[in-house]
Amino acid sequence: MGPFIEVLIAGLMAGVLYSLVALGFVLIFKASGVFNFAQGAMVLFAALSFVRLMEFLQNTFAPILLSLAITIVIMIVLALLVERLVLRPLVNQPPISLFMATLGIAYFLDGLGQSIWGSDIYTLDVGIPKEPLLLFESVFEDGILVSSEDLVAALVAGVLVAGLAVFFQRTRIGRALRAVADDHQAAQSVGIPLNYIWVIVWTVAGLVALVAGIIWGSKLGVQFSLSLIALKALPVLILGGFESVLGAIIGGLIIGAGEKLSETYLGPLIGGGIEYWFAYVLALAFLLFRPQGLFGEVHIDRV
Amino acid sequence: MFYREAGQFKSSYAADQAAFPIAQDRIFIGIWLLIGFVAIPLLSNEYLFRAIFIPFLILALAALGLNLLVGYCGQVSLGTGAFMAVGAYAAYNFWIRIPGLNPLIAFVLAGGVATLVGIVFGIPSLRIKGFYLAVATLAAQFFMDWMFARVGWFTNYTPSGSIAVPPISVFGFEFDSPVRRYMLCLTILVLFAIVAKNIVRGRIGRGWMATRDMDVAAEIIGIRPMYAKLSAFAVSSFFIGVAGALWGFVHLGSWEPLAFDINRSFSILFMVIIGGLGSILGAFLGAAFITVLPLFLNQLPIWLGIEISTAMISHIEFMIFGALIVFFLAVEPLGLARLWQIAKEKLRLWPFPY
């Protein structure tokens, strides 16, 4: 029983980490219907900016806070540029064109990030504890090992989701965002400025990317591979539904637990290395029952 | 004045229903065929064949296949690399397990296997739509990557799981030189393009387009969505499977599963969208654009005599490539093929607009 619980917990934690990346996708999809494939590149770009700024500012009084502030400014500028140069010219285009445009943004950011900040590997240490914790040693043989790093990540993700929920439900901007998500034209007609909303959404997505980048970066080291984490977030996204913040979390938990359990218990029987595709198959299986994801919005087609 | 259909009268149904009813189009295509079959083989060097033309032709075939699915039937797929891998590995297995098999037959059989796999992975499309489907096709991508790496049978139990194929020879004719390989790819591509052109203007193609534009409406007017969607997956996978077999046998010669990874899927989807959704011409234009542009961007600083580091060149290449994609989408979201169409409309009157 011990090992099973351990794998389960590890999976749930990994799932939360995927959710962090998936959240960025959800925010943008919800508010603008754009499937933003550049989210992975944004994670990399934010983390690279942060870690390199920290290096340059290491002799100042508060390198972490300063570089955090500057990175946030960078992400806001990025959001402004994306809105002005990509979204506005492409307004009213089919979703697939917008999706392609975000792939273009992803290429651009990969190139830009590496040419400004370098393509080496950078160690990021923001003081997240790394020593694993051993729990319930008296209950199970060997106890249950929990990575404290993942625990911190889970906490951060929880705070982030709660914050976003409050932001969406309680603030004026949040309500405007939800209105835009429901119907662009109706929102515009009651006086919600669409462009302004997009900038805000991309900024928030950029900040989520920064948080994800810091957590993943302190786990893996900041390097190009961070942008590939987006691929781990996609099954979370389709399972939870593109439009649901809650879905991203629940989806992450299910995917994380599912893939780790399958890898540990099913993997050895068929050669191992299955977690990558298993996550997608799991999501696919859910989709067959709910084609819009667990918490996605049901669209009714009229002819 | 150059592109005018005035004065071209159709006096029979056959003439009216021809694939290219306008004389200028026929001349235009004739010129391209001449360039492809005569001019390029005479004028090119080995580098152009091996590094540009052969990959371009094979990827154009794959893009053509994907365009049938995405552009005509509206089902977005991110699993192109996987279907190419199916084609390549199937061709390898047919070739190794049936002694003396004609490679061309192996390619066709490989396309057949890809068709079956395509239908299986097309089944979710009956329930799932849009980006949900796109991401779901990634399941095919990762599953195939895993399967070809893991199951020894597919690679004939080579210790490392990589594959090496022999030189291609058909009826004792060796496709060894780059020119011959180029001609082989070109011939196959032209044949497939003709097939594609005729499928999309026939009943099946019209069914696909109706499904793409509005599946509920299509169903009401009597198009079976299951038939339309699965047939699109099947035909598209056949094209892509043959392209994969060519990629493995003609272009690479030896490969590992990573040769058909997700980046391959993305680059082919790029070709389709930059070239123009729902356009045969677009698949060619897109493939040319995506194949040549990175190489061009990479070489540009060297031609211009600018001294910058290899790393910087490659980063700038990424940035310009990304920016150009956004730019082209902003200028013409319907792709390069649409630009060609606009050009044709202009050429009707130009240079005497009034």
Place this chain on the structure above:
Amino acid sequence: MKLTWKLAVSTCAIAVLLSGCERQEEEAATGGEVNAAEQFVPLLVYRSGPYAPNGIPFANGLVDYLNLVNLRDGGVNGVTLTYEECETGYATDRGVECYERLKGKGPTGATAVNPLSTGITFALTEKVAADKIPLITMGYGRSESVDGSVFKWNFPLLGTYWTAADILVQHVGNLSGGLNKLEGKKIALVYHDSPYGKEPIPLLEKRAKMHGFELLKIPVTHPGVEQKAAWLQVRQNRPDFVFLWGWGVMNSTAIKEAAAVRYPRDQMYGVWWAGAEPDVTPAGRNSKGYNSITLQHSSGRTAIHADIIEYVHGGGKGAGPEKDVGHVLYNRGLINAVLLVESIRTAQGKYGEKSLTGEEVRWGIENLNLTAARIKELGLEGMMQPVKLSCSDHEGVRRARIHQWDGSDWQFVSDWIEADNSVVRPMVDAAADKYAKEKGIKKVNCTS
């Protein structure tokens, strides 16, 4: 109006593209008439993308040594070494394009190709045979290509993965008090799920059968950013040793995850591509005690580095930051270049001191005999063992040491260990024969 603008822009773009192609042709056409005393070396590198942290130091070492030979000695016996870098990004198709672009450059074409990627190696194996250009895969590539009678153009210098796996087994055997003491022990192989990572499996399986240890195979899917499940399996099975066959981000992640499940790092042994600074620094102090096999050398500077700093970096021509000179992968690039230059020198002894063709250089590599005295003369003493190739042995040397990360630098923890050729060679012959049969290659007679 708007349409015209769109048209104009796209016409421009297409025109620029076309003119680019023309330039390409012109260049190819004029490529043949350059200064005769030049030797062209194509460099397939990756300085961007996911593997850049590993690719950059390697490329720097390679380039710095070529520059050193030019700046200090005026080339190899007066023949200047020229080179051009081409970014592959570790992608097979880009690598093939780079190869095609560079193979005809210089007065006599490419000297030899170092693809630095298993995938590109596979794709080029046949092409180089047709183009008569040697393919140097130092410490990677196909293990069976040691057999020069089948793989005439491949040179897996200084060690293949089978060699590496064999030495690792011997080392952990020594630690356990003899190979026979491995009986009943467990060794886990955590590997990159690709031909590269799977290469050592046949040898480890053979050794497992010989000595009665249990081999646990744990694949990690590319790119290896998420390995929790793999390491939980390690925790549950408690292997006595873990062999790590990773590349890029997978290595540092593996060390971190090992720490997270409290697997002792000093029982972990990486292959030589999992034993450089970028692999251990991201995990910080958790990497302390981690071991890896070396490809002859470790980090550190010798006489040659002093020369590089004086002549190359001193003249402002250094390829990377000076502080990175002497890192593990830098040294590997350096040794790769040394072997290439010494091969050219050997070939010049037979064919004369002029620009050599790939075919002539191939002879030079195959007849390379780098003695201990010559290594000392080159300023590489302590970095490598003597290397001697032959027609049937394209590897040259099968000895390696183990080094350990002490938290700030690599330290050797073993003596030289030689791979047991009675174990490895039969596998090489069998695999090479199978390849020859599939491909219809006629074997070269090596005895004559």
